[in-house]
Amino acid sequence: RKEVEQDPGPFNVPEGATVAFNCTYSNSASQSFFWYRQDCRKEPKLLMSVYSSGNEDGRFTAQLNRASQYISLLIRDSKLSDSATYLCVVNVVITGGGNKLTFGTGTQLKVEL
């Protein structure tokens, strides 16, 4: 099983639609979780951290289910500018104090007129 797994898409949605992305992770020792956004040929940029209680930032809502090792991202009222690749990122603390961020393959979103 892959460490972090996402549906690669692409998801083609009309402007204004609601779209949901899912992510599963294999390491039950994973401690923190993030959604990053990556535009073509650019660096990943943090979209939001994901907390156990779920969290919302404007049109974006993230959920975490530790028991199922599952993370989700919901985008409401999607805009053309939301078109990008959305990366699920999981952090595991390593013995000795370091940590490792593992990326999913990313889910490509295309919002169309």
Add this chain to the structure above:
Amino acid sequence: EPEVTQTPSHQVTQMGQEVILRCVPISNHLYFYWYRQILGQKVEFLVSFYNNEISEKSEIFDDQFSVERPDGSNFTLKIRSTKLEDSAMYFCASRPGQGFATFGSGTRLTVV
């Protein structure tokens, strides 16, 4: 807003040559990373660095690769003898004790 700086933005090198990719992480961050992304593929972990030593490395990070933090501000990735398949975007990132990692804008390495 603090940022991670990477130089050069684009490096072209001949196969077999050594390259050094440079990064200036955000000051006071504790964890440092190198990732690579081959065009059209996923972001792949190379190495993490903490407390002045490598804390984790992937199987990609073989003997051809090394990292250094020589002066408390720079964080470098050296590839000793480049191969065609090393062509990729290389991202540096840093992270404070808690919270998210910030990525640099990357160095595009082209091996010819």
